[in-house]
Amino acid sequence: MTHEQPSDQHRYHHGDLENTLRSVAADLIAERGVAGFSLREVARRAGVSHAAPGHHFGDASGLLTAVAIEAFTHLREATSAAIEGVDDPSDRLAMLARAYVEVATTNPGHCAVAFRHDLLNNDDPALLAAGDQAFAVLSDVVQHVADTVNPDLDVINTSRLCWSSMQGLIELHPSMTVVSKHRGEAAPPPIGDLAEIMARQAYAGFEP
Amino acid sequence: MTHEQPSDQHRYHHGDLENTLRSVAADLIAERGVAGFSLREVARRAGVSHAAPGHHFGDASGLLTAVAIEAFTHLREATSAAIEGVDDPSDRLAMLARAYVEVATTNPGHCAVAFRHDLLNNDDPALLAAGDQAFAVLSDVVQHVADTVNPDLDVINTSRLCWSSMQGLIELHPSMTVVSKHRGEAAPPPIGDLAEIMARQAYAGFEP
DNA sequence: ATCTAATCTTGGCAGTGTCAAGATAGAGTG
DNA sequence: CACTCTATCTTGACACTGCCAAGATTAGAT
Structure with missing residues (x-):
């Protein structure tokens, strides 16, 4: 280019x-x-x-909003491609999580602005639509868990949990590396692996 | 003041x-x-x-780093106070999560810079120490789960999951409100309630 | 009382976002 | 072809920013 x-x-x-x-x-x-x-x-x-x-x-926020829209488009494409052909609900979630964080690290420029409400035109309809469509992929995967495994699952809030985990990981992975080094612990796994580990851990729960 | x-x-x-x-x-x-x-x-x-x-x-990053250090101090104080006297491991986690997001929304100025690696002096020893101590409170709570309920729990990565969820929620709660409105769904619960819901959902797992 | 070092001010430079006005060129109409 | 219209891009300007160097002021120690 x-x-x-x-x-x-x-x-x-x-x-x-x-x-x-x-x-x-x-x-x-x-x-x-x-x-x-x-x-x-x-x-x-x-x-x-x-x-x-x-x-x-x-103005500047207009250009950054355009970048953010592109970010959500990438996100939607990558996540929906990643779950293609994966049937097991736990695997689906793990694949989506990996794809989510990896597209964010593959396109760091896009990811860095996607959720920066202080920099964007949050009322832009195209931005709203792009964000909505990206979230829909995740929401469908969680709905699939409810349909196949647990009809009592709180789909919307579980989707919010998954979304927050993935987005928080993207934001915190550098801090995790720093904290681990500071405590003399092993560095965290690569972000894609860690996303998958976290998704499976949440799916399985903390009890035995 | x-x-x-x-x-x-x-x-x-x-x-x-x-x-x-x-x-x-x-x-x-x-x-x-x-x-x-x-x-x-x-x-x-x-x-x-x-x-x-x-x-x-x-320079500017020096002042912002000082603000970030204060943020981590607030975070450590609020979370360790919130789990005081709470014994049930699930409740401990829920209380910590609530305190975490609520201190962040109570001090939005501090929270907005705490994890902005692009704006801070990430090598500052005081910043590293403050971040480490804040993370230690969470890590101890997850360790408590392992000690009392599940000795096989992957403590470090589960801590990372919880941390990411809480931090992601702080970042995404505005977007969640926007997305919900855009889809005609009900608005998400207040951030403190949602943090508690998410913590309990992760603790319980997605299966029945 | 004097000296020293910390604290704060002043002035200046290069860089920034945004606005208004002008220059250029493509697209369409007669 | 000549002509206008409009979108596109440039130029110039203003107020703002971070940061640096040099000077002014003062607290605290000698």
Whole structure:
């Protein structure tokens, strides 16, 4: 991905600036973190003037919202692909958890902004729809547990538990590594493995 | 808390500027979010010059690290107080979970920066120690489950599951409200209640 | 009483988001 | 083809930010 024009170096009209800016923004955030993100740096990397992003996305939160929408789309695609053909309800949950955290670490730029309500336009209908569709995949998997194993399961709150666990793991995995090192314990497993372990542990419960 | 001198309005030496700045910073973040935080605004609200915070904390991440340390201290105090005198392992976990999320919502400014590795000085020994001590309370509660109910429990990874669930809930509760509204479902319970529900659900497992 | 070091201020530089106004070019109409 | 219209992008400006260096002020020790 070069974000450049094919032949003519400096056409006045870029042609596909909107997608380019979104892609460059995600890369920039992945590289320097949310704090290192700036509209002007995005514009520089895309080879356009410093005010061009503002024209397409209104302001910084507009561009970040576009990145977040893409994040939810990735999330939905990866999780629904991961549970394809998996029937056992516990396995389904484990596969979904692994896919969830791995797509987040594969696309760190997207993931870093997806739930940052302080940076996004939370009223954006496209954002709401994308988030809803991503959550629906998880909700269906938990519903599948209820249908096949436990009709008394509190589906909605169990879905919230699973969602929180996965999202919390993404946020805390660096801290877990730091804490383990500080206590002289072994480092935590890779995030995908740990997601699967946690999903199975929650599914099985804490009692024998 | 006025952040002002008692008698003399403008003494050159503030007297307790370090604590004042930390307190003002937490208030500011609670009010405007992390994005609305700035060293200069903190200085203005504390009634000192724009470079005074830099003298005490080096840079922005230094001040935010101090806020994060205070966050972990609050977390440790609240959680260890919440499990005082509670013996049943499931109840202990539920009480801890409730206390965890409620202290985070009571001190939103502190909570918003506690795990923001991109904004903090992650090598700060005081930060490491404070985080470690907060995690120890949770780890002990899970160990208590192993000791009294299930000696085969994977204590460390179950602790990580609980920690992720609570932290994820804090991050996602606003999104849960939005998603529920968008799907026409009932709003999620208050965050403290939901934390307790989730803790008991994980403890009991998903099967009947 | 004097010296020293900590504390805080002032001034300045480079960088930022956002706005308004202007320049450019594509698309459609006669 | 000439023409206008509109979306796209640039330029310039303003107020704001973090951070650094140098100076002013004061507390505390000698």
